[in-house]
Ligand SMILES: Nc1ncnc2c1ncn2[C@@H]1O[C@H](COP(=O)(O)OP(=O)(O)O)[C@@H](O)[C@H]1O
């Protein structure tokens with residue numbers, strides 16, 4: 001009688017490698033994009049928010065802030081790029097949270113894929129969403145009479161800068177998404193973070209009429225630097241190098257601190 | 271004639287065992303979800319893990335899938351250590367969890383294609399494999415619809431298909447039929463039997479003795495994180511009395527006579543109830559069943575109904591421990607608990 005043994009475990013390379021990671025992130029990004037396609041309502045914020053904000057601020061506050069609406073358009077719309085990127089970035093955590101609520105994440109976690117792939121794919125899909133949002137914002141702005149005083153290269157640079165900043169904030173959002181219990185809680189906290197940041201900045205109004213303590217806040221608020229940089233890029237006036245530097249330093253710091261925390265948290269939940 | 275099956279290999283496991291669990295402990299605060307569980311699944315067999323709600327079944331499956339880390343103990347699957355070789359282990363297993371783990375917004379096809387790609391199949395192979403499994407699980411027609419439009423049974427089948435994409439050597443099925451209607455349950459059973467026929471090793475958890483009996487070669491009964499019995503299905507059945515044959519007599523007055531006839535043929539354990547008009551005979555093997563029916567038929571008793579009853583989880587517990595399982599929800603009826 002012969003009793004077979006199980007085949008000895010294959011001695012194999014357990015590292016996933018760059019090509020593998022690329023393939024996994026690609027497949028998962030495709031999933032995230034297909035989810036958007038299946039649930040177009042999830043694009044409402046990306047599509048409508050830039051339009052609503054533009055209309056609201058230009059026509060409601062524009063005259064009061066800048067004396068006339070045309071001047072205000074040139075002032076505020078560049079700043080909205082940064083605001084849009086930030087808001088979309090904060091929405092990532094909500095999506096991640098709901099993945100954890102369903103069994104989908106368990107399925108991914110029993111597959112032999114790198115732990116960062118799931119997070120990176122969220123980032124990639126989010127970039128697509130943000131890009132669409134930027135195109136809509138700039139397109140709509142042009143329709144209502146916004147003028148790019150520089151050239152296409154500067155537009156790309158402004159969008160790129162907002163994107164870089166937004167992507168660094170995605171890590172914070174993911175961390176929130178994994179730390180908090182429900183998607184609603186994530187949304188609530190995201191709102192609490194967003195509100196003071198976007199309004200306590202130079203996006204919507206020049207800061208020189210604000211009280212001193214608030215001016216201090218707006219000065220360190222990276223959204224002010226981002227707004228100033230975009231303004232300089234699109235209007236061709238004002239300092240450029242300094243605000244760009246500030247944004248890049250903030251983005252690098254934010255990524256350096258929160259990316260490892262988010263990945264560690266993701267590992268811990270697995 | 272060679273016999274090498276029991277030689278431990280270099281990974282500290284015994285050859286021939288697909289799953290080896292020794293002293294696994296997992297506590298959540300004061301809840302001892304797993305409190306020193308040992309079990310073994312031999313290659314190519316089905317182990318049924320039977321236990322009431324809260325027994326620790328899902329926790330066990332999650333430990334064996336590398337989803338959670340045990341507090342103590344060792345577990346090897348396909349020779350790989352759950353703690354030290356999680357990546358290799360993940361290539362060995364397929365999991366159909368208690369709760370559906372398909373992406374509801376994606377179509378059945380997209381769900382399977384995604385998993386194929388994550389398992390490093392080429393785009394072409396992933397497509398082919400998805401189509402093949404959709405066909406096999408009768409989901410081809412629904413392939414392009416979002417999974418949220420699927421019925422409970424279809425989702426379960428999609429889940430099963432998803433866990434089979436990588437042709438895993440070991441499959442975990444965590445309560446695969448809880449919450450399904452009887453017809454869908456039978457479909458899932460057929461599928462599981464087919465996987466086993468094709469050589470998969472299966473660890474299946476269930477709350478139903480009937481399911482364990484249908485699918486498992488061996489059983490491990492757990493309660494509150496501890497193994498309270500294990501062995502072959504036949505052994506355990508003998509212990510708990512197997513099934514009970516219930517015969518409904520047309521004339522309840524004939525019942526004592528029926529029992530006497532059976533007694534004459536060596537079947538002494540029949541009980542009668544003139545109130546309900548039932549003759550109940552505990553059955554330990556198929557031969558006995560044939561004998562009882564034969565005897566009653568030959569003697570011309572008028573029979574209006576025949577039914578076999580598998581002992582409930584409660585009765586199993588009663589037989590093993592002398593006391594009922596103490597969970598409030600110990601023996602739920604089929605199709606009671608929602609799947610998701
Ligand atoms: N994440 C968790 N946190 C706290 N308690 C848990 C957790 N998971 C399981 N438990 C507890 O562990 C016990 C076993 O649970 P489980 O493995 O889900 O049982 P079963 O699947 O057999 O119904 C239960 O008492 C359950 O409440």
Ligand SMILES: [Mg+2]
Pocket residue numbers: 327328329368444445
């Ligand atoms: Mg369970």
